[in-house]
Amino acid sequence: MGGRGATRGSVPDWKTVHPEALALLRGYLRIDSSNPPGQEAPAARYLGALLEAEGITPRYIETAPGREILYARLPGDGSKRALMLANHTDVVPVEPAYWTVPAFEGLEVGGRIYGRGAVDMKGIAIMQLIAFLLVKRLNLPLRRDLVFCAVPDEEALGKQGMAWLCDHHPELLEDVEYELNEGGSGTSEFQGTERPVFFVATSEKQVCWLRLTAIGIPGHGSIPHPIEHNSAVRLARALQRLAEWERPITFTPETEAWVDRLSAEGLMPPRDQPEEIARLVGGSAPLQAMFTNTLNVTMIASGIKANVIPARSSAVVDCRLLPGQSREDWRQQVIARVDDPAVEVTFHEELDADEPVSAPWDTELYRVIEAVISEAVEGAVVAPSMTVGGTDNRFLRARGIPAYGFAPCILSQQERAGFHANDEFLTVENLNMGCELTYEIVRRMCA
Ligand SMILES: [Zn+2]
Structure with missing residues (x-):
């Protein structure tokens, strides 16, 4: 086993892998x-050069000029079907004036790695890459x-990224x-x-963007x-x-499972106490996003003079x-x-007809x-959940692939x-934990 990211016997030597992961993320x-x-x-x-x-x-697959999908495969013995680690290479733009550190220098300060994409999702990409490289270096015999x-273009609906891959290849x-991608992780601050x-x-x-048009x-x-x-x-x-519209909470199979899992640990009221749940949800924007259809007015245009x-x-209105x-x-x-015949409500943009589907979690x-x-984590609670934003997982779930959003670290x-804000960072501790546990998940699934 050579130079970088050396290995000791058949287990990774994390003492050398951790600094390697840090260097790779800073470069990325x-x-x-x-x-x-x-x-x-x-x-x-x-990533491909690594x-x-x-x-x-x-393989580098061009989806548009200047845009490429990187796709690599380590062969197994074919006794099981493949596991895919997937991530997106694009990031949302920055407003440098509001950052206190440079957004594209990969600075590490006090155990934090700063930069656009640190959590969304270049840090996760490096966790996946390290797991992939270790499987190769250790020459693990794979069953799958x-x-x-x-992939590119996740931040702009994926038409030249994951959706393109699904359509063309x-x-x-x-x-x-x-498939494993972004959308979930650990937290140490759940409901106190x-x-x-x-x-x-x-x-x-x-996503459901609506346009309201008033004619006078x-x-x-x-x-x-x-x-x-x-x-x-x-x-x-x-x-x-619309802004003052109070909507009741709605359970889906995922949020039912979520509440059941957390209430079993005393972290949420049980489902037979709906008023208690509604009270908690009402006081928390992230919970409201999980239990209701949400809406925010995002653009207004009126007047010529x-x-x-x-x-x-x-x-x-972004719904x-x-x-x-x-x-x-x-x-x-x-x-x-709205209840006003002078206000027309239409779809702002034609979106995919595909309704997102849910992946099973009994897998x-x-x-x-x-x-x-x-x-790995004492006292940890694991629960199936729902991402309130959009991810590339929806394209794979629509194809019947159980695609999960999960990074094994504690944000x-x-x-x-x-996420999409200023001074984005990931701690070195989380990068290390994510590398170790992603590798362990991959090893148990594949080896
Ligand atoms: Zn993302």
Whole structure:
């Protein structure tokens, strides 16, 4: 076993692997793969070069100019179908003025590795890459193929990333039995408990952007005008009604399992106390996102001139629906709530017809994750969960692949706050834990 990331016998020598992982992540964070513009090929090449240096021959699949999917496979004996480790190479853009550290220098300060993508999701990509490299270095005999796949464009709906792979290279996914990606992790601050709680995402909410358009009668800004005819006022009233709309909590099979698992540990009220659950949910924005369809007004347009009463005003509302709910039903509910024939409610953008599906959690991969976490972290609770944002997992679940969002580390409130925000960081401690436990999950699944 040679030089970097040496191994001792058949177990990884974590003392040398940890600093290697740190160096790899710092190097990866130095590549600006902001999307837009989404020129992520150098990120794919960076990871690919690390594989090539160890005798692995990856494929680089161009999805658009400057955009590539990296796809590599370690062969197993074929007795089981493949496990795929997948991640995205793009990151959301930064507003450097609001960062107190450089966003693309891979700085490590006081045990924190700073940079855009540290938690979303270059840090997880390095955990997966290290696990993949170790399997190769240790020459582990595999029962199933192990796939490493890094895709562009996740942050802009995935049309030139995972969706493209599914459409253009279904053969590369054909024998994939399970997939691991982003969307869940551990937390040490769940509802005030000190017990570490790990969420394995098996489903996610669906995006539903609605456009509200109010039509009025224009007029001169100098003369009193009937309020009913002012489209801006009609629109504002509609938005106010939506903002003040209280919606009951709704259980899905995932959130039922989630509550059952946590209430068994005394961390949530049981399901036969719905008022208690509703009270908790009401006081927590993350829980509201898990138990209700949510909406936020994100764009407003009205008026053409300071002295012209606008004939037309419109707004976009970003709605996120629970799994299993229909977008059209939701649009009808919004129309009923707005209750104004002068305000039209339409879909803002044509989205995939595919409704996100939920993955089962009664699976070998789920049980392996649960066992690895329970053995590694004292008092840990593992529960199936739902991602409230969108991830690439939805494309794979739609193909019938149990795709889980899970990083085996314990993100603090501060690390979590870094998603799409300023001063994003991952601790060295979490990187190390993530590398060790991702490797262990992979080993038990494959070897
Ligand atoms: Zn992400």
